[in-house]
Amino acid sequence: MTLREACREVERRFQKAGIVSSVLEARMLTEFVFHVDRQAILLDLSEQPDSQVSRLKQLADQRISGYPLQYILGSWDFYGLSFRVGEGVLIPRPDTETLVESGLYLLEKIEKTDKTDTEPLYVADLCSGTGCVAIALEKHTTAQVYAVEYAAAAFKYLTENIRHLTSRVQPVLGDVLQKTTLERLPALDLILSNPPYLTAEDMNHLQREVQYEPSDALYGQAEDGLYFYRQITALWKSKLKTGGWMAYEIGAGQEAEVAQIMQENGFEHIGFRKDLSGIPRVIYGQYDI
Structure with a gap:
């Protein structure tokens, strides 16, 4: 079986299974198993080893079962x-990525306000997971970034990503809901967070793929999914410097309620940033008390 034949077979199976991006996922899986690029799939007409073809079929079976391609x-x-x-x-x-863009926007805003301040800016990414927000932000700024994560499994990936992407981000293993965690960090100019925010109803209707992801990184621990916004805002506002900013990723339709939470905690100049679908995806506010 050639690369193209193997890829086409997986593509047909994915289409039959109802996988939306069947063509893309079949190609990515073929590239992964055979260590080739897209051009090789199209042009290499040589017969491939049975062992690798079997491996591709096994992984395709796994994907069809609902297991995430990313994993x-x-x-x-x-x-x-x-x-x-x-x-x-x-x-x-x-x-x-909208949260990263918001973070860069707010850091630029802070730098323009404090032109004479030679101290580095300090940023914390709470509920950091893989560290994607913290590391992506750090790659585009001179700020010192801290990434806080509680789950041991996620923290392993956080530290691994910091290492293999040669990032300056400082990992912090700790519970963002505990005061002892914030006491380990310096006063902050900016706090970013993509906390768990799915509602109880959302959790009952997860896509098959999402069911494989850690539920404690998804569920907002309340019927309305807003538990972490309430707790983090109330606890971490004291860690912000005067005039510091806090920004959250939010779920669709949560903007008004999260804005109210922030305003009740003394945040002003509330703003939003939309994602590529035009949905308000990030909310931010300034703490000037």
Whole structure:
């Protein structure tokens, strides 16, 4: 069986299974198993080893069962960087790049305000997971970035990504809901977080692939999914310097409620940033008390 034949067979099976991006996923899986690029799949007409063809079929079976492609490949791209992923850590999503863009915007805003300040800017990424937000941000700024993660499995990927992407991000193993964790960090100019925010209803209707991801990184621990926004905002506002900013990724339709939480905690100049689908995906506010 040639590369093209093997890839086409997987593509047909994926289409039959209802996998939306069947062509792309079949190609990516073929490239992964045979260590080739797209051009080789199209042009290499040589017969491939049976062992590799069998391996491709096995992984295709795994994907058809609902297992995430990202976990099969062991890595996934985010903001132009390849992050290592696997069971126990949330898979980076394109929508979350909006949080990175918001962070860079706010850091630029802070720098313009404090032109005479020679101290470095300090940023914390809470509920960091793979570290995708923290590392992507750090690659585009001189700020000192801390990545806080509680789950041991996720923290393993966080430290691994810092290492293989040669990042300056400082990993912090700790619970963002505990005061002892924030006491380990310096006063901050900016806090970013993509906390668990799915509602109880959302958790009852997860896609098959998402069911393999850690539930504690998805579920917002309340019927409305807003538990972490309430707790983090109330606890971590004291860690911000005067005039510091806090920014969250939010779920569709949560903007008004999260804005209210931030305003009740003394945040002003509330703003939003939309994702590529036009949905308000990030909310930010300034703490000037």
